[in-house]
Amino acid sequence: MNLITATGLTKIYKRGSEEVRALDGVSFSIEKGDIAAVTGPSGSGKTTLVNIIGCLDNPSSGVLKIDGNEIFKDGASFSESELTKVRRKFFGYIFQKFFLLPTLTVKENILVPSVFQKELTVTQEKINEVLEILGIARRKNHLPYELSGGEMQRVAIARALINSPEILIADEPTGNLDSKRSQEIQEILTQLNKERKITIILVTHNPEFAKIGNKKIEMKDGKITVEN
Amino acid sequence: MKKLMLSLLLLSALCSQSFGAVGCDLNDPDRDVKRFFPQSTGYKTAYMSVDKLGGETLLKEIEEKLGDNFSGLYETIDVPYTLYTIYQKDKIIGYIHGINQKGQYGGLQVFLVYLPDLTIEDFYCQKLTSKKAKELRSREFALQFNGLTFKDFENYDPKTAQGGSDKVKALKNPNPQDDADFKAILRAVKKNLILTKIFINAKEAK
């Protein structure tokens, strides 16, 4: 069953008088439980694509369906609040930069989404479970500056998991890590996918990392060149 | 406008804080110093009190010399005294010192004008409330004290008004039938002599 279906997604930016087609009529589908690895050179439009999939941005035109719901249709712009509601329901995000709040402890950082999502109740078990999975239980009362880069990214992943999202958007999650830590993060993502059936959309330009994906989307100049 | 001024005056009187004058100062020191020492070129004012100079011990010593105790609401250890030292250029040519003394009908302010060796040069009762005020403030009465020193009063007993040198015994009360204020003046003179000596010593010691 297709979890995400995109048809003719186009994103046009205006840069002065020049039009930039960051996405040029992209169509594809992702099934539930997939790890979709989006690769391609810089400026190929992969980040634009995942931002639209992740409802962080509106497409200029095209249709995006998530779990059967039409989120975007033919350039109808969504308001910030409406997008937020979709994001709350389906997505967790991790980025190259970890974006932890420096004044909050590990545990508090993980709980931040629950502060804004009233419908989300987080039990102690859930917190412990997430901390266990990511191997940061003993760090839960530490502040971000006391952690290593790998640990910070684990906290960011834990934070993305706290609302039990169906889809995890990971935009260059290992871009700031050495190869050993990258390996660990890769293993964690694979494990999450296997054990919890979380659909992962992974943006990377590391071909090794892309290998964990069962589905590959290669992009160039705003178009998909390979999809398998 | 007039009303406003009146109002302000009234209120300022209502509000202004005045500070007590327990001591004994010359009313117009510039004029008074010139009057007693026409040759003077200047004077210095020093404020002293028994309290600050020697406390209880000194008080005892003074009372012993005086032959009477300090008494009443106003004759206390912390009364400030004002000693005027008179100069002709750099030379000290005399002193003026006054003390308050309780009289029969009011306060007396008895000033003595001294030569540098502490011989009395003049006597001045700045303030006196008495039925015989006129006589006691007269020039004749004042002149009787000229030339007297502490020695003359050493054996004078203010309590009984007895004793003293022949010169002291010769001092004449203008109203023999009413001697309360006369006795008060003699006590004040003796006390003035004692204190002036102490104050000048203290000043020189500095």
Next chain:
Amino acid sequence: MNIFQISYKNLLRRKTRTFFTVTGIMLSAWVLVTLLGFNRGYENSLNNDIDAMGFQIILTAKGCPYEAATLMLKGGTGLRYMPQSIVADVDKSPEVSKTSAMLMHAEFDPNKGENGGTSIYLGIDPQTYPEMKPYLQFQQGAWFNENSQDEIVLGFEAAELEQREIGDLMILPGSETEFKVAGILKRTGTQDDGMIFLPLKALQKTFGKEGQLTMLGIQLKREADANLFEEELYKLQDVQVVSMAQVKNTIMSLVTSAKVIVLSIAFIAFLIAMFGVLNTVLMSVFERYQEIGILKSMGALPSDIFKMILIETALLCSLGAAFGIIFSLAFADASEKIIRYFLPFTPNGNLIAIDLQIAALSFAAIAAIGIIGGIYPSIRAAQIRPLEAIRAND
């Protein structure tokens, strides 16, 4: 975890900046509370002082100096008199609660100083005067009794000058009559300290002023209209009316103009504090541009972000206002000293009266103004789009 905690911890991130912002707000709160306290305290004290005078109205003969200092300046001359019969006329008025007749007399005393001096005496009615001046307290003794003709009461300094204690005798210049000291007043800080009080009749007799008065103190009934009654009094011949209400109004109008100036300064301090808050919060919003974007990607609505930033602002302001109030209480005495130094007329008593109402009002005002300053940064923060924020990292 809640938004409040996130906001609170954000403030701890830049401790120095938070400290200075809070200090700025504190200073303006301090000024405001002190000013409001002064506003109330001054008027209260003035009212108390005027009430303590006992009389709401003083009636004097036209052109008569009724105040010791003026009398001294004039060398004891210029006193004018009203006939004692006026007391009966005034007493008849329904508005009058009590009257107290007084005779002020200045007598030349040749034995005061080198060339003589003036002594001032106040003849009072032993029956009514003490009641009208209940604040006068005695160091020794008490008022002379009602029918006494040979007793005297001395102000603190008068007693000191004359070296009198109770039981001592006194005579008045130019008279042989002996008076016995019945009481010595405590220091009041007013002209009463130098005053010598005698029974009215005794003073009139001693100085040949029988049937004459210089002043009549009038206490009105509580419900009486003072203004109307004053007009009434002017119908009497050759009198002047000095009313405490006028004195108070005059002083208050003087003080009001000073207050307007100071309040405008406080208002400017307020504006500065507000823009300080605006600037600080806006800076911290720009600094956290990405972070706020991420919060939105994690499900924060614009309204959540708006709330978060506004809570930060409110915290800053409340903290500043609270410290400002504490400071104004702690330094009320010092402020009072400064005010006393600068103002021409300051009544006795607490000049700065800070109560719960003033504290609450100031707190609310400062918090409100600070929060207004926080609205713009909050809106800016709420408008941050997560995508732009995340992109800003590239």
